[in-house]
Amino acid sequence: AAASKMAAVWSMSRRFIIRSYNPFVNSVRRGFSSCIDPSDGLTDEQKEFQKVAFDFAANEMAPHMAEWDQKEIFPVKTMQKAAQLGFGGIYVSPDVGGSGLSRLDTSVIFEALSTGCVSTTAYISIHNMCAWMIDTFGSDEQRHKFCPDLCTMEKFASYCLTEPGSGSDAASLLTSAQQSGDHYVLNGSKAFISGGGEADVYVVMCRTGGQGPKGISCLLVEKGSPGLSFGKKEKKVGWNSQPTRAVIFEDCVVPVENLLGEEGQGFSIAMKGLNGGRINIASCSLGAAHACVHLARDHLLVRKQFGESLSNNQFLQFKLAEMATRLMASRLLVREAATALQQNRANAVSLCSMAKLFATDECFNICNQALQMHGGYGYLKDYAVQQFVRDIRVHQILEGTNEVMRMIISRNLLTES
Numbered sequence: 001a002a003a004s005k006m007a008a009v010w011s012m013s014r015r016f017i018i019r020s021y022n023p024f025v026n027s028v029r030r031g032f033s034s035c036i037d038p039s040d041g042l043t044d045e046q047k048e049f050q051k052v053a054f055d056f057a058a059n060e061m062a063p064h065m066a067e068w069d070q071k072e073i074f075p076v077k078t079m080q081k082a083a084q085l086g087f088g089g090i091y092v093s094p095d096v097g098g099s100g101l102s103r104l105d106t107s108v109i110f111e112a113l114s115t116g117c118v119s120t121t122a123y124i125s126i127h128n129m130c131a132w133m134i135d136t137f138g139s140d141e142q143r144h145k146f147c148p149d150l151c152t153m154e155k156f157a158s159y160c161l162t163e164p165g166s167g168s169d170a171a172s173l174l175t176s177a178q179q180s181g182d183h184y185v186l187n188g189s190k191a192f193i194s195g196g197g198e199a200d201v202y203v204v205m206c207r208t209g210g211q212g213p214k215g216i217s218c219l220l221v222e223k224g225s226p227g228l229s230f231g232k233k234e235k236k237v238g239w240n241s242q243p244t245r246a247v248i249f250e251d252c253v254v255p256v257e258n259l260l261g262e263e264g265q266g267f268s269i270a271m272k273g274l275n276g277g278r279i280n281i282a283s284c285s286l287g288a289a290h291a292c293v294h295l296a297r298d299h300l301l302v303r304k305q306f307g308e309s310l311s312n313n314q315f316l317q318f319k320l321a322e323m324a325t326r327l328m329a330s331r332l333l334v335r336e337a338a339t340a341l342q343q344n345r346a347n348a349v350s351l352c353s354m355a356k357l358f359a360t361d362e363c364f365n366i367c368n369q370a371l372q373m374h375g376g377y378g379y380l381k382d383y384a385v386q387q388f389v390r391d392i393r394v395h396q397i398l399e400g401t402n403e404v405m406r407m408i409i410s411r412n413l414l415t416e417s
Contacts, residue, residue, distance in 0.1 A: 053109045057116025065117040068241035080153045089151030092135045097151035103338040107283040114287025118391035123242040125280035130157035130203045133273045137261040155200035160190040171213040177206040186252040196245030197230040213267035218260040227252030238390035277399045278356035282334045285363035288388040292370035323366045330359040350412040357405035360395040
């Protein structure tokens with residue numbers, strides 16, 4: 001069954017598999033530093049599409065990563081190429097154009113893609129989350145209207161929960177939607193929206209009822225809707241290959257048939273989307289950390305100080321060993337959480353929070369240590385390590401801050417069974 005779901009992907013991917021990897025990916029596939037081999041424990045099928053994702057990252061993303069960052073280019077054509085391989089709707093149902101893969105499969109793919117460009121992969125992960133929300137909670141008409149174009153990435157999606165006055169306290173959001181005949185009238189604004197202004201579909205959490213989470217609903221707002229506008233493009237430390245803008249609703253008219261699920265279900269939909277989003281963003285951090293361990297390793301082998309290679313310095317050897325160990329611990333936790341979410345285990349929400357907390361913290365520390373090992377060179381934009389550091393710093397903030405992750409985990413531990 002899994003093979004049939006991915007038949008189209010394999011036919012598209014053969015031309016990528018036969019191409020040789022760039023030096024970085026070649027070194028990964030040869031198995032040096034085999035103790036952090038990301039293919040360990042995977043099925044043959046998972047290893048196959050992991051190879052496709054690594055090769056796409058090496059050939060289609062990594063050569064352009066710095067340019068996309070410095071010129072703030074949203075690489076539409078490259079993402080559409082990724083969608084041809086099935087990466088536009090990885091865990092969306094096949095009947096609406098998705099690949100129908102598992103959460104673990106998705107994590108493996110996003111980790112591999114992030115070795116080529118974290119920022120672009122992170123946007124693809126948000127897009128996938130939105131497509132899954134429509135596929136899971138939408139009517140049959142909504143699924144067939146929106147999902148096929150999202151899965152090919154002919155159209156892009158953005159997730160709209162955060163507001164200027166409600167970040168971690170998402171249940172206090174103020175954006176309102178009042179029904180008037182066959183449409184809703186939407187007023188308010190959303191902040192820090194990835195893809196804002198470029199996306200075609202906005203998955204918007206808004207208040208249709210009273211205060212608190214039960215008064216929140218979810219509307220699909222299409223680009224071009226009357227009353228929809230956007231703020232200025234934000235200037236960010238990282239994530240520069242994806243635009244970030246405020247999304248503004250001023251008497252914005254949205255058809256009633258664009259209500260996702262039922263009124264009052266929006267907060268639940270948002271949180272269920274975020275459980276997967278946390279796994280996705282943690283997986284992007286894994287890819288950055290994996291790349292940085294290899295970059296640090298290569299630098300230690302070629303750089304000499306005090307007459308000998310840095311690789312002979314025991315302090316740096318131990319640091320590299322710690323980085324590798326933290327990477328493996330993070331990867332194992334993320335993959336366990338992905339499996340728990342797929343199986344709908346009772347502890348899935350807590351495990352997703354643990355994975356997001358641990359992996360984004362540890363992987364940032366790994367990348368930052370790799371930069372330190374490069375010395376002054378690490379601070380130059382000619383070296384990729386600094387971009388990995390900048391791009392994954394925000395992972396500790398979005399999809400629920402890591403402080404909120406601690407709240408979720410502790411509440412689970414302190415609540416009586």
